Amino acid sequence: MERRIGGLETELGLVCVRSDGSRALEPEAAARELFRPVVALGRSSNVFLRNASRLYLDVGSHPEYATAECDDWWELVAQDRAGERTFAHLAQMANTALAAKGEDAVIHLLKNNVDSAGNAFGSHENYLVDRRGEFTRLPRILLPFLATRQILTGAGGVVREEDGTSRFVFSRRSDHMWEAVSSATTRTRPIINTRDEPHGDPQRFRRLHVIVGDSTMSEVSTWLRFATTDLVLRLIETGRVVEVPVLSDTIAAIRLSARDLPGTAQLPLEGGGSETSVGIQQQYLDLVAPLATQDEAPVLEAWQRGIDAVRTGDRTWAAQNLDWAIKEKLFAQVCERRGVDLSSPQIDRLDLAYHDIDPRTGVFSSLQRRGLAPQILPEERIARARTVAPATTRAHLRGRFITAAEEAGVDHVADWTTMRLVRQGAMPVSVMDPFQTESEQVDALIAEMGEMGRRSAASPPPA
């Protein structure tokens, strides 16, 4: 696909503490506080917003935000960060309300992937792929890329080994991966999930659901997750014979790769031989480079710089752009300054603070303000993305529908493919092509709501 649609689902961690750090509210109760304004608006803790995204409360009291359909990866980053801002705003309102009740309780929302007891939660990438096509060979070609992509796009972190030592890794996610490909999401978590919900015409499309990624704070890291994976998918879709280094044990390899900061560990290949994470990423980069458009030159350049940061050990660029390298440097500085090592609870706390989405107090935001982490998107663009859907996909129609319904005060329901007014005899409008941006049926719905809004304004309900 020349134009590909993608979306990102982010589950957030939630903790509500007193000023002494002890737990003030259980996650369920804290989530109720957080979602009060959402329930007031949509009468449900599962709503679609004006920017066509979905905001909801997932299993385990995880606040979740799913971006609308994007066909541009910087737009996707803007939509993802808009979701952070919306949740940060909800948290601020909840915290103000708790303070007003005199409660010693502050909610923190953490865009990370594991709690202190080792429970994992996800950052799920969705890619639209063609139904007729290459799905049978897709996992074989994609998996070695995904298993080693963490040297570029990992969020970094510390793992405790069985022998009690602590070490810095590219990604902690690898330890929560148990299978290469399956339909499970919680029990035996795979790298690629085969759940096939295309949210579109199933004759034409299917959805590739990649659940190996870390939640990334750096805009560059998030952008690279999508931009590089898109290119590898395009390589597969050429239908050409593609020679890639297939790993003999993907799960063993992903764990080894996570711990291999010099990038020199040999990962065994199917049929003999071995290759390093750096070598595997370089092979993919070289394979996709001829397929990249002129506009994608920055993707190839950033990808190469990321590989080089591991290969040469020169972190100059990576430590200002990629989450794992920003964190690696920061953790080392803090360890030295405070006289602790990576096993200290202070480093665990620092890792959580790095992923805290509060733009005033989160460590990542502080790094951005000081020029120590990338801020590619202007704040105005992120703010705009909170209420404006991507313009070049079906999200545009959903965003117009929801905006019109909320402005007219009309009860409505929406999901990824369907829009409907809540009243007797209302017919749902389905848009099965995620690339569609115009629809006479949706125009008609919006016009109808405009009428309803005017009528109810002309005769206000009795007070």
Next chain:
Amino acid sequence: MSQQSIYGSGPAEDSGDLEQSAGSGQVSASVQGADDILEEIDLVLEENSEAFVRSFVQKGGQ
């Protein structure tokens, strides 16, 4: 509660010093910035780090 309560401006927009950095697409690391961030982190870590970490336990999601 009105719709504004979801879409209303969040914490970022309330803060004056955030606005200065808004839109600066360029990373310009400074020694001063690096020192400031470490001092700021000291304040976070000196406040009950261990208790905070222990408090953060949820059932799994996904």
